[in-house]
Amino acid sequence: MTKTLPSPETVTAWARLMRVSRQLVERTEDALKAGGLPPLAWYDVLHELAEAGEGGLRPFELIDRVLLAQYGVSRLLARLEVDGLVEKLPVSDDGRGQTVRITPSGRDMRRRIWAVYGASIANLMGDKLSAAELETLATLLGRLRDPPIME
């Protein structure tokens, strides 16, 4: 952990990243609200669970995938369960844990959110940059990931 201060180009890039990402999230959340749909975080969880298939996921596995704190996952899953979008199953070999699985109406909700979310992504990002530019952007952002991954 060095103590150096950032170069002007670094500050510019950082400021852009902070501002743009917040704008994009805000616009997308607004679109979801306008469609009477739940927030982005719900999509993230439903998406992960849909990818996981019938086996479902343990709550602790969701923590890193959706970048939520442990209590955040716990409470979000509770809300999803109340709405019947996921179900919690006891797991045989670990009495502390549970497995969370997406339900049919969870899959349906995911599709409905995606109709709006996907359109938002296309409008806010896909329409603004070429395919090559999108790949450049993804590569540069990839270099900022934690943990860093070579590509």
Next chain:
Amino acid sequence: MTKTLPSPETVTAWARLMRVSRQLVERTEDALKAGGLPPLAWYDVLHELAEAGEGGLRPFELIDRVLLAQYGVSRLLARLEVDGLVEKLPVSDDGRGQTVRITPSGRDMRRRIWAVYGASIANLMGDKLSAAELETLATLLGRLRDPPIME
């Protein structure tokens, strides 16, 4: 507002942007907390007010600059005022409004936050990309801004 769904490259770039920006914010907020310093939003406001100089800013001018809702600005300024980091002055030609000005200890706090925030920016972004890459990144992100600005 088209209804098209996004291309795979768009989705990849979007996912990276969402994940990376959240990671960077989280790591930076953690660094501030570890240093006993207030959140990033405080820096944003103090920074804008410092740039504005002795004339200060009206609260409504801060809304777009720091991307906070009106009530968010109202409450954040109230907290900053309690801590003596800003002061509110009545404005002569508009009895509804006020002017907010940074105080000396506000400037000092800004400097102390920057010592940590700047180091975080340097570590998380400056150390990972070259100057040319940072400029490419900033340019691409600039194209996603709202409103769009030609450059």
Next chain:
DNA sequence: TCGATATAGATGCATTTGCATCGACCGTCA
């Protein structure tokens, strides 16, 4: 086997945020 330690997940409490609305003041127009 038992005690100590670690992990999975939930939750009480305080703080923060979002939403709606309010009171105060402004500008305009009759």
Next chain:
DNA sequence: TGACGGTCGATGCAAATGCATCTATATCGA
């Protein structure tokens, strides 16, 4: 002038978040 719609900023209330801690179970080591 005075009614009216618009803007500035604050706030009551509900929901979400952060923090610390709790319970329950699992794992490790003597």
